[in-house]
Each structure stands twice: as structure tokens, then as C-alpha cells.
Amino acid sequence: MTVPELLNQRFLGNTVGQFMVCGIILLLGFGLRRLLSRFLSGVFYRLTKKYTAGVSQQQLNALLIQPLSVVLFLFTLFLAFNVLDYPVRVTDIGQNEPWIKKVAFRLYQMGVIWAMAWVVLRLIDFAELVYRRRAEFTTNVNTRLDAQFIPFAKDFVKVLVLIFAFLVMLGQVFAVNVTALIGGLGIGGLAVAFAAKESLENLIASFTIFLDRPFQVGDLVNVGGISGTVEKIGFRSTRLRTAEKSYVTVPNRSMIDKPLDNLSLRTSRRVSFTLNFGHETSRAQLLAVASELREDLRQRPAVVPEEVQIKLAALTQTGRDLSVQYFVQVATYDEYLDLKEQVNYRILEIVEAHHATFATNTTVVQMSPWAPTGAADPAGGHPVL
Known part of the structure; x- marks a missing residue:
């Protein structure tokens, strides 16, 4: 048997030559899909390079290569099986085709629509990454404020893309009249609005947040x-x-x-506390501690000098209360804690230098007067046992 005769042998409705061409296309497409995906990603990066400062080609490849590989693989399947008489050519599908051919073709259509939507979603992620990188390298206040809108806009656009892909799938795969479907949604729109009341309120609130800031x-x-x-x-x-x-x-x-x-x-953070000294601390010691602490706080760059207040607030049974209040201008909470720690250590140093002492909590217990056994209790007249 000659080679032409072998290639013309028919098997499952197709010649051996058709099967060989189909196999070669599948092998080439499957083997080169990663390389072609990287090439297409590189072309796209070069076309948009002047707008993508701060984003590398590796970051774009990480986003695009996988979905592009899926698109190229599906395109390879189309070219390969279009050589055969099965499953079915796009232009030949009709009511008389076997159901298995229709199912295979419908699944292929769904895969193509899903893969294309995947590519678009990854491009949206790339655009969000570009804008976020650009905001990181700028000191413009409006740009930094607008940067917080990008994640929200990205999610919103992604939802629109998914809805559009779903409608395309309904129209192309399942032959649904999308226009009539959208028009019919107006009838049930009121019921949907009531069912999604909280979601709609949160959506409107999100726009309010971005507008009012x-x-x-x-x-x-x-x-x-x-x-x-x-x-x-x-x-x-x-x-x-x-x-x-x-x-x-x-x-x-x-x-x-x-x-x-x-x-x-806040323009500044308030620090307020009370130092409780014992009665053994003299008036001169309190004045010295308050004066030195006031001067120390006013010398600190982060403390608002005119807001420093140190007053003898109260005289109690346990001691003498010195009220301390000051305001600090720091950017972060960690800086706030660090400054408070420095001030507290300085307070201990000042108190020790002037030999002042803090009050200690004591419990005063009042005992009834002692009376000999058998004597009458003055309160109740009963003898004390």
C-alpha cells in the first residue's frame, strides 16, 4: 500500500491524513502555547510601556500568560478539529446534527467566552496595578486620595464584565433573546430591589464615601x-x-x-493622667517636680508647649494628686507610645531627684473599743463575750 493510499484510508468518517493534520496542529498548539502567550504579553507590554511606569513585564506575564494559554489552546482545538468532520463545523451546525455534537460545540463556546472574560479580568487587574504604582510614586494629595477608589472601581468593572459575559453566553450558546430578557427584568425589578435592599444601600453608601471622603x-x-x-x-x-x-x-x-x-x-493627641504623691511629700517638692516636668515637656519638639498643664488637682486621704495633661503631634500610634514612654521615664527621674514619694494604697480598719469580758455592750446592752 502506497503512502497516498494509506493517507486516504477512512476511519470514523475521516481519512488518516485528516487525523495526522489534526494531531500535528494539536501538538504544535499545545507545545507552543506558553511561548506564544509570552510573546503576546510582551507585545502588549511594549505597546503600553510609556503608561506603565513602576510595573515590570514579569508582573504582566504573571497576570496574562495563564489565561492567554487557555485562549490559544481553545483556538488550537478549533483549528485541529475543524479539519475533521467531528465534532462539527461552526457553519454546519443544525437541527439534524447528533446531540453529542451539539453538546460538544456548546461546551466549546462556553469555554471560549469564559477564557476571553478571564483575559479581560486580568487586564483590569493590570490597570489597577499600574494606577496603584503610579500613586505610590507621587506626593499629589488628590492622586493619593483617588488611589483608594481604584480597588472599588476594579471590583465594579469586573462585575460588569462578568454580567456581560453571562449575557453573551446566554445569547450565543443557548440562543436566548437577551434583549427580551433584559426588557422582562423590568417587571421583576421591583421585587429584586426589595430583595437586595441592603446590598443596594451599601452600594449607594460606597459612592457616598468616595464622593464625600x-x-x-x-x-x-x-x-x-x-x-x-x-x-x-x-x-x-x-x-x-x-x-x-x-x-x-x-x-x-x-x-x-x-x-x-x-x-x-486630629491635630494632636491628648495625654492625661494623675500622679498621686504621699502626704510626706512637701509643698516645695511638689512645686519643684511640677516646674521641672513642665519645662521638660515644653522643650520636647512633638509636644504643643502652650497646651502643657500641670496642676495640684486634689488633696485626698491617701495623698496629693498632681494632674498632668499635654498634647503631642505625632504621625503614628507607635510614635505616640514611644513619646509617652520617654516622658514616663523622665517623670520617674524627676521624682527620684527631688526625693518625692508616690502614695500607696492603704486600708483603714476601724475597730470597736475594747471592753472586758462580761461587760455590757454600749450599743445593745448585751454583755461582751
């Missing part, structure tokens, strides 16, 4: 008894990182309905 990512806020640093303003909720390092999710509606205290916008 009561806080931004990185701010320390207190809302509804919860204090934490804003890490993300999402599509439905805002994420806070508390001082205990827990991750709290607060609905956006609560962020605008409840009183919100933006602690990061």
Missing part, C-alpha cells in the same frame, strides 16, 4: 464602637484592622449612618 485608606477611625485602620473600601463593605490585629468588616451603610471619628485627622 470622610476617610481614606490608611486612616485610623472609630465607628460604632470599633476602632481600626482602614485597609480597603470595598464594593459592599469597609475593612478595618484593629489594634488587636483582627480584621473587621463593616457594612458601608454603617460607615455613613453612624457617627464616625477620624482619629487620623
Whole structure:
């Protein structure tokens, strides 16, 4: 048997030559898909390089190569099996085709739509990464404020892409009249709106947050008894990182309905406490301690000098209370704690230098007068046993 005769032998409705061409296309496509994906990713990066400062090609490759490989593999399947009479050519599908051919073709269509949507979603991630990197390298206040809007916009656009892909799938794969379907949604729109009332309220609240800007990512806020640093303003909720390092999710509606205290916008932080000295500490010692401590606080760069107040607040049974209050201008909570620690150590040094002593908690117990056994109790007239 000659080679042409062998190639023309038919098997399962196709010639051996058709099977060989199909196999070669599959091998080439499967073997070169990663290389072609990297090439396409590099072309896209070069075309957009002047707009992508701060983002490397490796970061783009990490996002695009996998979905592009899937798209190229599906395209290879189309070319390979289009050589054969099975499953079925796109232009030949009809009512008389076997159901298994229709199922295979529908699944292939769904795979193509899903893969293309995947590529678009990764491009959205790349755009968000570019804008975030650009915001990191700028000191423009508006740019830094707008940077917090990008994660929200990314999620919003992704939802739109997924909805569009779903509608395309309904129209192309299942032959649904999408226009009539969208028009029919108006009838049930009211019921859907009531069912998704809270979600819609949170969505509207998120737009209010971005327009009014009561806080931004990185701010320390207190809302509804919860204090934490804003890490993300999402599509439905805002994420806070508390001082205990827990991750709290607060609905956006609560962020605008409840009183919100933006602690990061404070001009200064207040420190207030009371030093309780014993009665053995003299007036001269108290004056010396207060004067030296007041002078020390006013000399510190982070302390507001005109806000330093040290007063003899009260004379109690246990001692003499010296009230201390000052305000500090620091950027972070750690700096605030460091300054308080330095001041506290300085207070101990000043108190020890002037030989003053702090009061100690004592318990005073009043005993009834002693009376000999058998004597009458003055309160009740009963003998003391």
C-alpha cells in the first residue's frame, strides 16, 4: 500500500491524513502555547510601556500568560478539529446534527467566552496595578486620595464584565433573546430591589464615601464602637484592622449612618493622667517636680508647649494628686507610645531627684473599743463575750 493510499484510508468518517493534520496542529498548539502567550504579553507590554511606569513585564506575564494559554489552546482545538468532520463545523451546525455534537460545540463556546472574560479580568487587574504604582510614586494629595477608589472601581468593572459575559453566553450558546430578557427584568425589578435592599444601600453608601471622603485608606477611625485602620473600601463593605490585629468588616451603610471619628485627622493627641504623691511629700517638692516636668515637656519638639498643664488637682486621704495633661503631634500610634514612654521615664527621674514619694494604697480598719469580758455592750446592752 502506497503512502497516498494509506493517507486516504477512512476511519470514523475521516481519512488518516485528516487525523495526522489534526494531531500535528494539536501538538504544535499545545507545545507552543506558553511561548506564544509570552510573546503576546510582551507585545502588549511594549505597546503600553510609556503608561506603565513602576510595573515590570514579569508582573504582566504573571497576570496574562495563564489565561492567554487557555485562549490559544481553545483556538488550537478549533483549528485541529475543524479539519475533521467531528465534532462539527461552526457553519454546519443544525437541527439534524447528533446531540453529542451539539453538546460538544456548546461546551466549546462556553469555554471560549469564559477564557476571553478571564483575559479581560486580568487586564483590569493590570490597570489597577499600574494606577496603584503610579500613586505610590507621587506626593499629589488628590492622586493619593483617588488611589483608594481604584480597588472599588476594579471590583465594579469586573462585575460588569462578568454580567456581560453571562449575557453573551446566554445569547450565543443557548440562543436566548437577551434583549427580551433584559426588557422582562423590568417587571421583576421591583421585587429584586426589595430583595437586595441592603446590598443596594451599601452600594449607594460606597459612592457616598468616595464622593464625600470622610476617610481614606490608611486612616485610623472609630465607628460604632470599633476602632481600626482602614485597609480597603470595598464594593459592599469597609475593612478595618484593629489594634488587636483582627480584621473587621463593616457594612458601608454603617460607615455613613453612624457617627464616625477620624482619629487620623486630629491635630494632636491628648495625654492625661494623675500622679498621686504621699502626704510626706512637701509643698516645695511638689512645686519643684511640677516646674521641672513642665519645662521638660515644653522643650520636647512633638509636644504643643502652650497646651502643657500641670496642676495640684486634689488633696485626698491617701495623698496629693498632681494632674498632668499635654498634647503631642505625632504621625503614628507607635510614635505616640514611644513619646509617652520617654516622658514616663523622665517623670520617674524627676521624682527620684527631688526625693518625692508616690502614695500607696492603704486600708483603714476601724475597730470597736475594747471592753472586758462580761461587760455590757454600749450599743445593745448585751454583755461582751
